[in-house]
Structures are given as C-alpha cells and as structure tokens.
Amino acid sequence: MSTTEGYMTADGRQIGGVVMEMKNITLKFGGVTAIEDISFDIHEGEIRAIIGPNGAGKSSMLNVISGFYVPQQGEVFFRGTKRAQLKPFEVARQGIARTFQNIALFEGMSVLDNVMTGRLTHMKAGIISQSLWRGSAEREEMANREICERVIDFLEIQSIRKTPVSRLPYGLKKRVELARALASEPKLLLLDEPMAGMNVEEKEDMSRFILDVNDEFGTTIALIEHDMGVVMDLSDRVVVMDYGKKIGDGTPNEVRNNQAVIDAYLGVSHD
Amino acid sequence: MPEQLFFTIEVFLNGLMTGVLYSLVALGFVLIYKASGIFNYAQGVMALFAAMTLVGIMEGRVPFAHLINAILGTKIHHFGWHVNAFLALILTMGVMLLLAWLVQKVIFKHLVNQEGIILFMATIGLAYFLEGVGDLMWGGDIKTLDVGIPQGLNLWIDETTYNMFDYGLFIDNLDIYASVVAAILVLVLVGFSQYTKQGRAMRAVADDHQAALSVGVSLNFIWIMVWTLAGFVALVAGIIWGTKSGVQFSLSLIALKALPVLMLGGFTSIPGAIVGGLIIGVGEKLFEFAIGPLIGGATENWFAYVLALLFLVFRPQGLFGEKIIERV
Numbered sequence: 001m002s003t004t005e006g007y008m009t010a011d012g013r014q015i016g017g018v019v020m021e022m023k024n025i026t027l028k029f030g031g032v033t034a035i036e037d038i039s040f041d042i043h044e045g046e047i048r049a050i051i052g053p054n055g056a057g058k059s060s061m062l063n064v065i066s067g068f069y070v071p072q073q074g075e076v077f078f079r080g081t082k083r084a085q086l087k088p089f090e091v092a093r094q095g096i097a098r099t100f101q102n103i104a105l106f107e108g109m110s111v112l113d114n115v116m117t118g119r120l121t122h123m124k125a126g127i128i129s130q131s132l133w134r135g136s137a138e139r140e141e142m143a144n145r146e147i148c149e150r151v152i153d154f155l156e157i158q159s160i161r162k163t164p165v166s167r168l169p170y171g172l173k174k175r176v177e178l179a180r181a182l183a184s185e186p187k188l189l190l191l192d193e194p195m196a197g198m199n200v201e202e203k204e205d206m207s208r209f210i211l212d213v214n215d216e217f218g219t220t221i222a223l224i225e226h227d228m229g230v231v232m233d234l235s236d237r238v239v240v241m242d243y244g245k246k247i248g249d250g251t252p253n254e255v256r257n258n259q260a261v262i263d264a265y266l267g268v269s270h271d
Numbered sequence: 272m273p274e275q276l277f278f279t280i281e282v283f284l285n286g287l288m289t290g291v292l293y294s295l296v297a298l299g300f301v302l303i304y305k306a307s308g309i310f311n312y313a314q315g316v317m318a319l320f321a322a323m324t325l326v327g328i329m330e331g332r333v334p335f336a337h338l339i340n341a342i343l344g345t346k347i348h349h350f351g352w353h354v355n356a357f358l359a360l361i362l363t364m365g366v367m368l369l370l371a372w373l374v375q376k377v378i379f380k381h382l383v384n385q386e387g388i389i390l391f392m393a394t395i396g397l398a399y400f401l402e403g404v405g406d407l408m409w410g411g412d413i414k415t416l417d418v419g420i421p422q423g424l425n426l427w428i429d430e431t432t433y434n435m436f437d438y439g440l441f442i443d444n445l446d447i448y449a450s451v452v453a454a455i456l457v458l459v460l461v462g463f464s465q466y467t468k469q470g471r472a473m474r475a476v477a478d479d480h481q482a483a484l485s486v487g488v489s490l491n492f493i494w495i496m497v498w499t500l501a502g503f504v505a506l507v508a509g510i511i512w513g514t515k516s517g518v519q520f521s522l523s524l525i526a527l528k529a530l531p532v533l534m535l536g537g538f539t540s541i542p543g544a545i546v547g548g549l550i551i552g553v554g555e556k557l558f559e560f561a562i563g564p565l566i567g568g569a570t571e572n573w574f575a576y577v578l579a580l581l582f583l584v585f586r587p588q589g590l591f592g593e594k595i596i597e598r599v
Contacts, residue, residue, distance in 0.1 A: 066485070092487035104482035106475055117475050121487040123468040180486065 006043065009236050010251070016044030018077075019220055020065070020188055025074035027060055034060040035071065036244045042188065047214050048222045049231045052241035053264060058224040059101060061241070062192050065222070066098045067091035079187070093121050097186035099177045101193045101224075107166040111176050114165055115152060118183030119144040151182045154216070155209060171202040175209070182213060189213070191223035195230055203227075207234055228265065232256065240264070277438040282560045283553055288446035290552020291453045295508040296525050297532040297544035298457070299501040305477040305539050306497040309379065309390045313398035315526025317370075317502055320405045322509030322518045324366050326416050327409040328359040334408045356418040360506075367502030370401075375495045383490075402523065411520075416513035420448050449511040456507055457545060460500070464541075469496060477539075531579035537589030546590060551575045 006016045020042040027035040035057045042048045050058045063069040065076070067088040076083040078094065086094070097118070106114050123140060152158055155175050160168060165176060174194065181189055194210065195203045207230060213219050225231045231238060232252040240248035240255055242264040248255045255261055299314045311317075327334065331350040340346060354362070378393055421444040433439035464470035475483040476493045483490065512522050528551070536547025555574040563570045582589065 068484075087489070088484040089487050089489045092485055098485050100481065100485070104479050104485065106478035106482055108478050109474070113471075117471060117482075117486045120468060120472055120475070184486065 009046075013045075013236075015046045015236065018042070019044040019079055020222075021077040022061075022065070023075040023077065025061070025064055025071045025076075027057075027064060027069055027071045033244050035064070035241075037073075038239075038241070038244075038246045039074075040239045040246065040249055042220060042222050043237075044220050045214070045218050046220060046236040047210065047234055048220075049235035049238045050222065050224050050241060051226060051228065051231050051238055054226060055243075056241040057244040058226075058241055059192060060244075062098070062190050062222070062224055065091075065188075066096060066190055092184070095121075095184070095187035096190065097181035097184045097188075098190035099174070099181055099192055099194060101196060103170075103173050103177055105165045105173055105177055105180070108164065110162050110164055111157060111168075111179075112148065112152070112161045114176055115148045115179045115183045116144065118151075118180040119148065121184055147185070148179075148183050151179050154212070155179050155182070171198055171205075174198070174202075174206065178206075178209065178213075182217075182219070185217075186219065189219050189221045191221065193224055193226070195225060195227060203230060210234060274438060277432075277436065277440065279557070279560070281440055281442075282556050284440070284442060285446075286553035286556030287549060288443070288450060288552070289556065290549035291446075291450050292508060292512055292525065292548070293528050293532045293552055294545045294548025295453055295456070295504055295511070296529040297536065297548050298460070298541065299504040299508070300529055300533055301536075301538065301541055301544045302460075302497050302501045302504065306473055307379070307390075307476075307494050308387060309394060310387065310538075311501065312391065312394040312526065313401055314501065314505060314529065315523040316398045316401045316405070317367075317505035318509035318512065318525065319518070319520070319523040320370075320401050320509075321363060321367055321502065321506035322416060322513040322522060323405045323409045323414065325359055325363045325418070325506070325510065326414040326513070326518055328362050329354050329356060329418075330414075332409060337410065338407060360418070363506060364503060367506055368499045371495050371498030371502050374498055375491065379494065380491065398523075402520075414513075414518040416510065416518050418510060418514065420445055420510075420514055422514070445511070445514060452507060452511070456504065457541070460504075461541065469493075473497065528575060531575040533589070534579040534582050535589055537591045540589070540591035543589055543591030551578065554578060 006014060008014055018041045021039075022041070023039050025035055025038050026033070038057075038061065050061055052058050060069060064071050067086045067090065070085060078096075083094075092098075106117065109117075122144065152161060155178060157172065157175055157179060160172065160176075165173060168176065178191070178194070181191075191210070195206050198206065210221060210223070211234065214221055223231075223235070232255075235252060237250060238248070238252055238255045239246060240258070240261045242260075247260040247264055248258040250258070296314060296318065299317070300311060303309055303311045303314075326332075331352040331354060333339065333347050333350060336348050340348075374397065378397065379390070382390055382393060423444060425442045425444050425447060428442045429439040462470075464473055472483070472488040473493055473496065475486065475488055476490055480490060483493075508525070509518070509522065512525060516522075529548075532544065532547040532551050534547075535550060536543025536545070555571045558574050559568070559570045
C-alpha cells in the first residue's frame with residue numbers, strides 16, 4: 001500500500017503521493033531507546049494516525065518530525081527532498097504546523113492574536129513599512145487577518161475572538177491551538193493527542209473538526225492518540241507503536257486484526 | 272501666588288525629568304526580562320559603555336590605545352579626526368548590535384533552560400567584564416559628551432512664567448529634550464512590539480518559548496534583537512546622563528536606581544517601567560524637598576528603596592505586573 005503513488009480510500013477519496021517519509025529513525029535518551037528503527041510515510045491529503053500504549057514513543061516520533069528531538073539515526077524526507085537537521089522554528093517555516101499534548105498557547109494574548117501568530121511565517125513586509133503600517137504592510141496585514149477570521153469561523157470560536165486565552169477552559173484552548181496551527185496553512189499538520197483530557201462531547205467536536213479540516217482544506221494530518229476507538233473512526237491509515245518499535249501499519253481494519261497490535265493493547269507478556 | 276508653591280512645582284518638574292532617566296534604564300531591563308527571563312544586571316554598564324563608545328568615536332580616539340601602546344611601545348591616542356555626532360551615533364548603534372550578538376553567542380546560548388539565578392550571575396559577570404573592556408578601550412578618564420543638545424536654563428519658559436506669575440520657573444533645556452526623546456523612544460518601541468512581525472514574534476517569545484518555536488520564531492534571533500534594543504535604550508540613557516554629568520563610572524550605578532523602579536512598575540510591564548520611573552523620580556525629589564531638611568537631608572539615596580520595600584509588602588507584583596495566582 002505504501003507506494004509513492006496515491007491510493008483510493010475505502011470511502012472513495014483520492015489520496016495523493018508521499019509528502020513525508022521517515023526512514024529507519026532511531027532516537028535514544030541516554031541508555032533508553034525511545035524509537036527503534038522505525039520507517040513510515042505520510043501521503044498528501046490523508047489522515048495518518050500514530051497509536052500505541054503509554055510510553056510507546058508516539059510523542060517522541062512527533063517531536064522528531066517537528067524538529068524538537070534530533071534522532072541519532074535515520075533520514076527524514078519532506079516533499080521529495082532529504083531534510084537536513086532542522087531546528088523547530090525552521091521546520092515550522094517549511095510548512096509543518098503542530099499542536100502540543102500539554103497545550104502551548106500564548107496565555108497573555110487574545111484568541112485572535114494567538115491565531116495571528118500562526119501567520120508569522122507568511123509575513124514579509126519590511127520593519128519600516130510595518131511600523132508605519134502603510135502600503136504593502138497594510139495589505140498584508142488585511143490578508144493575514146482575513147485568513148485568520150476564516151479559520152476562526154470554521155472552528156466556531158468567533159464568540160471568544162477577543163478573550164484572553166488564559167481565561168478559556170481546556171477544551172476551547174485545544175481548539176484555539178488547532179486554529180493557530182491551521183492559520184499557517186500548513187502542508188502537514190501534526191496533532192499531539194488532540195483529544196486528551198476531553199469529555200465525550202468535546203471529543204466528538206474535535207473529531208468533526210479534524211475531519212472537516214481535512215475535507216475542506218485538503219490538509220494532510222498526522223495525529224497521535226491512545227484512544228483506539230477515536231483513531232479508527234478518523235484515520236485513513238494507522239501506524240502502531242509499542243516499546244519504541246513499529247508493530248503494525250495499515251488501514252484501521254488491517255490494524256484491528258493484527259495479532260501483535262491486539263497483544264500490545266490487551267497486554268500479553270513480552271518475552 | 273506664594274513663592275513656595277512655585278518652588279514645589281519646580282521640584283516636581285525636576286523630579287519628573289530625573290524620573291525619565293530612571294524609566295529609560297528600567298525599560299532596558301523590562302525588554303530583556305520579558306523576552307528571556309534574564310534579569311540583566313549589566314544594563315547600567317551598558318549605558319556607560321554605549322556613552323563611552325559614542326564619545327570615543329566622536330573624538331576619534333583609538334580603541335585599546337593604552338593596550339596597543341603598552342605592547343608596541345607606540346604613542347598613539349587619537350586618529351586625529353572628529354566624527355559628526357549623527358554618524359557616531361549610527362556607528363555606536365552598530366557596536367551595540369555587535370555586543371548583543373556576542374552576548375547571545377558567547378554567554379546565553381550556552382545557558383538556555385538554566386535557572387534564573389544562574390542567568391543573573393552571568394549578567395553580573397558581564398557587567399564587570401564590560402566595565403573593564405570599556406576602560407581598556409576608551410580609557411578610564413571622565414569624558415565630556417556633547418552631541419549638540421542645548422543645555423542650561425530655558426529662557427522662554429523663564430520669561431513667560433515670570434511675566435505671568437512674577438516667578439520664573441527654572442527648567443533645563445536638556446531635561447526638555449530628554450523627555451521628548453524618551454517619549455518618542457517609548458512610542459517607537461510600543462509601535463514596534465504591537466504592529467510589526469518582529470514585535471509580534473517578540474511578544475510570542477515573551478509568552479511561551481515552545482509555542483513560539485512551533486509558529487516558526489527563532490528564539491536566538493529574538494534574544495539578539497531584545498539585547499540590541501536594550502543596548503539602544505541604554506545608549507539613549509547614556510547620552511542624556513552623560514551630557515548632564517559627564518561620562519564616568521557613576522553612570523553605571525543608575526542601574527541600581529532602576530531596581531526600585533521595577534519593583535514599583537512590575538518587571539514585565541513597559542508602561543510600568545515608565546510610570547514607576549516617574550513616580551520614583553518625583554517622589555524622591557519632593558521627599559527631599561519637604562521632609563529632607565527635617566531629618567538631615569540625603570534622603571534621595573534611600574527613598575526609592577524604602578518606597579520599593581513598601582510596595583513589596585503591599586503589592587508584590589508592582590503597579591502593572593501580572594498578579595501571580597497559584598492554582599491548587
């Protein structure tokens with residue numbers, strides 16, 4: 001299935017070619033191996049999930065993709081070219097946006113300002129014209145603002161546009177974080193446990209938004225979740241990790257019937 | 272109107288002008304503290320260093336002249352030219368930019384994620400180092416700085432008030448210029464942080480490092496930028512103070528006066544730094560004027576600290592600082 005060509009999903013959507021490929025990634029912290037020789041790819045336009053029990057190395061993998069961790073071995077290919085060792089901000093400038101498991105928002109800013117920071121990588125006007133807010137800078141500001149407003153509408157957070165983020169409840173913060181990532185019009189969107197700590201209703205909302213984002217903007221999404229049920233409904237293809245190793249890769253159905261995956265989740269002794 | 276009242280007004284205005292300088296130094300602190308959590312003890316020395324560099328360039332002094340002469344046995348001190356004040360200002364700004372880059376590259380790049388106290392100690396080291404380098408570069412003598420700001424009594428105000436109230440208010444021209452320059456500087460800084468991409472990135476870094484990285488902001492770049500801005504602010508403070516009382520070591524001690532200003536205004540608030548500086552400036556002058564004679568004078572030395580102490584007791588977050596609420 002993981003050819004460089006696109007493929008057709010079960011519900012009849014056409015998926016594009018490979019946008020990101022991880023090859024033989026190994027990541028160690030001192031003597032602990034967080035990720036051991038894992039390879040997988042992400043196709044354009046698909047929702048790709050990385051699942052596994054706690055401590056399987058999912059978050060580490062996401063951090064490797066977004067440049068927060070540096071793997072000891074392995075190569076990362078993004079849009080056809082091998083990626084040099086990049087810092088997180090350089091990865092972001094390449095068009096890879098992310099959210100965090102423990103929410104990293106600018107607490108002192110309003111929701112709108114937070115979303116606007118997602119446009120930073122797209123702003124080009126010079127310092128002088130920006131501070132005078134004239135000409136190109138003004139037009140640019142307007143265009144950026146418009147994109148942000150569209151994202152805000154889309155995620156149904158208009159009513160809290162001007163509210164300082166620090167006053168929002170957890171579930172809404174998660175949504176604002178998603179909005180900020182979306183505002184950057186990412187080529188790849190990484191979601192670190194987007195449903196963690198949410199109640200059933202919030203989870204349903206978030207699932208709907210993830211599907212809608214993928215559907216409406218055609219955004220490629222890679223997400224991490226340990227809640228099996230949610231993932232199976234959402235994603236096109238799933239990578240399963242356990243103890244830093246890849247134990248399964250395929251459509252939700254394939255993965256569900258994979259014996260190694262069942263063992264990992266039901267807890268068969270490792271020997 | 273009674274003369275006493277006019278005298279009080281004069282003292283008040285005088286304090287306001289002194290306060291402007293405190294504000295400027297405090298502003299330098301706030302910029303760096305907000306963006307990097309570093310409490311920069313060297314801010315005062317930076318003002319001294321900037322002023323020394325400006326004088327050195329304007330007078331065409333040879334940097335490290337004493338060192339060169341000692342090693343090579345030569346006797347050079349001056350290039351023999353004088354640089355125009357404006358050009359010298361631009362060059363000094365360049366030096367402050369270079370300094371910011373070096374400070375980040377050599378010191379703080381290696382101290383990322385360290386505790387605040389360690390960063391603070393590093394800035395103490397930086398302060399003494401910079402002081403030494405400044406002396407070595409430009410010599411330790413007291414220098415006069417004249418960038419063309421008019422000094423002395425403002426005749427127009429004196430005459431106008433004399434004609435109107437029969438009492439001529441004594442206002443120094445330098446103080447008027449200083450206030451205008453400081454006001455412009457503050458407006459530019461506020462505009463910069465509110466409306467530019469770099470300003471937004473700066474606020475982002477001040478708020479959350481991880482989130483800033485994830486939206487494509489380079490922390491290193493922002494930190495060099497805030498050190499540069501703090502360097503520019505230090506330069507302005509150095510020029511004003513240096514013009515007033517000569518470029519000499521005591522200039523670096525205004526940093527100590529900025530501490531109570533920060534306690535009043537809060538460590539993270541730009542308006543706080545401004546208002547705090549003005550309150551301390553006015554407060555200490557009025558206190559000295561009204562209470563000083565009763566208790567033997569010299570109250571200016573300690574008034575600011577006592578005021579800060581009171582604030583620490585009753586409003587530890589300062590006037591504009593964010594209130595710290597611990598959730599349990």
